[in-house]
Amino acid sequence: VTVWEEEKYEAGVKWRFLEHKGPYFPPNYQPLPDNVHFHYKGKPVKLSLAAEEVAVFFAQMLDHEYTTKKVFRENFFTDWRKVMTQEERLLIQDLDKCDFGEIHAMHKAKVEEKRNMSKEEKLVLKEASQMIVEEFGYCLLDHHRERIGNFKIEPPGLFRGRGEHPKQGMLKKRIQPEDVIINCSKESSIPVPPAGHHWKEVRHDNSVTWLASWTENIQGAIKYVMLNANSKLKGEKDWEKFEVARKLKTHVDGIRKQYLEDMKSREMRIRQRAVALYFIDKLALRAGNEKEEGETADTVGCCSLRVEHITLHKQLDGKDCVVEFDFLGKDSIRYYNKVPVISKVFKNLKLFMENKDPGDDLFDRLTTAMLNKHLSSLMPGLTAKVFRTYNASITLQQQLQELTNESMDSDAEKLLCYNRANRAVAILCNHQRAPPKTFEQSMANLQAKIDTGKEQLALAKVELKQAKKDAKEKDNSDPKLVVEKKEAAVKRCKERILKLEVQATDREENKQIALGTSKLNYLDPRISVAWCKRMGVPIEKIYNKTQRDKFAWAIDMTDIDFEF
DNA sequence: GCAGCCACTTAGTAGCCGGCAT
DNA sequence: ATGCCGGCTACTAAGTGGCTGC
Structure with a gap:
């Protein structure tokens, strides 16, 4: 019996036994040496430990262009002032009067020093990190010793989102054991928190695959410690994903026929659903879930396209009915494409855009949930992203x-x-x-x-x-x-x-x-x-x-x- | 329906490392 | 021996989509 042929679990059960050592925490902050100073208005200022640590985060990034960006600087300064003492807050009121030069120089010297280390010194470091992997990098899941994908807690620093992220520069806080939920078997050897600390919670939930989790402070999102991609659990999930996509192959002709038909529907939401599906199928666009404004960079997918993201050309470069797409997608990567479409699509788009402002939703009667609900009725397991995999x-x-x-x-x-x-x-x-x-x-x-x-x-x-x-x-x-x-x-x-x-x-x-x-x-x-x-x-x-x-x-x- | 929460996949990049040309 | 280049890994942000409780 190979690993791939073992007995299946009942629905929703991801494991029977799970044991691990908990996540690995980054080292504590090391204070600056006495000869390295932060200056305010030209005068050296000795910062409290907490304020100093955050100052160092900023100083380390000074070579990056984004430390010159207004949003980044404002967010950083606001969050920095939050960790300052009352006294520091009173003194330090203007980021432009702050001089991180010495800290920056120290950081660069450290990087240089590390780069110039001898082979032997590098080997020592490598072995030390190998020891950490040995101790924290594996878990026992049912009969298998599996590699964990990300067993290290993310170190604190300044958040750098992708694109024009409204939260760039904010302080990403240090995670303590008290923030971390551990998930493992009741009868396993429970991970021991670092000395003097305790876990937020220890739970035994075998309906999920994660070993530990915490909530990050920038978006309030949950971060998970999970298995490596080479694990049995992930491999089986991967196989399933492709099996669903293969199944689409036998349904896709019918689905295409139907959405072409749906473009003539009396109901606006069905027409919109049909045109969106046409794009998802033909252009492999992402579904485009709604996003909370001001929380993330302004990016869109299919269902969240706005009028301003497409231009209709009755004719372009000798082709009829061309749709010109220009928008920022996931990770603020630009999608630019000029696509000839069938006239049914073209006419519908014109209709969807009537009496709308550039900032209005193109598909104002459609959500990803509606689209996916429809898709799952056409084929079990079918969602918008299956089209990407299939195509x-x-x-x-x-x-x-x-x-x-x-x-x-x-x-x-x-x-x-x-x-x-x-x-x-x-x-x-x-x-x-x-x-x-x-x-x-x-x-x-x-x-x-x-x-x-x-x-x-x-x-x-x-x-x-x-x-x-x-x-x-x-x-x-x-x-x-x-x-x-x-x-x-x-x-x-x-x-x-x-x-x-x-x-x-x-x-x-x-x-x-x-x-x-x-x-x-x-x-x-x-x-x-x-x-x-x-x-x-x-x-x-x-x-x-x-x-x-x-x-x-x-x-x-x-x-x-x-x-x- | 829908807002919030949760779990999981998908994504680009920084920096490291090892192999190769000089 | 040295320095460069390209591939790889680690990292973590940013998506998708299900579920829940109203």
């Missing part, structure tokens, strides 16, 4: 079929095509990244290699010409051999250049595209495992160690002819 995986499968075949000879060529297929999905899902800081440099380096290669090719051609000439003039067998050798050299040069140019193209195309997110979350790993088997590509070429661990379930059980 991502089916796109990978189709692209691999189109771009690759067994007769391709080099692994490099196969892998380039695999990456292209992966990239098609990443573009569909709008998975972007900041261009690497060294991007221009590394492209230039690659170009330099190509240039060198071309020089070598030119030289090789000259030598080949000469060899041919020699062969004509002197009619013996030796020069022919030379000609063949020179021809081979020219061919090698051409191949090398081609390979470099392909690499350059691949890298250029990948400049702002992140492949990892789709690979890890949206692409059924069985598609890739089966492809590797068919193409004779070792699985290591497409999945690194972490990814192989996460997808162990798929690598174990996938047949060569698996179809998503």
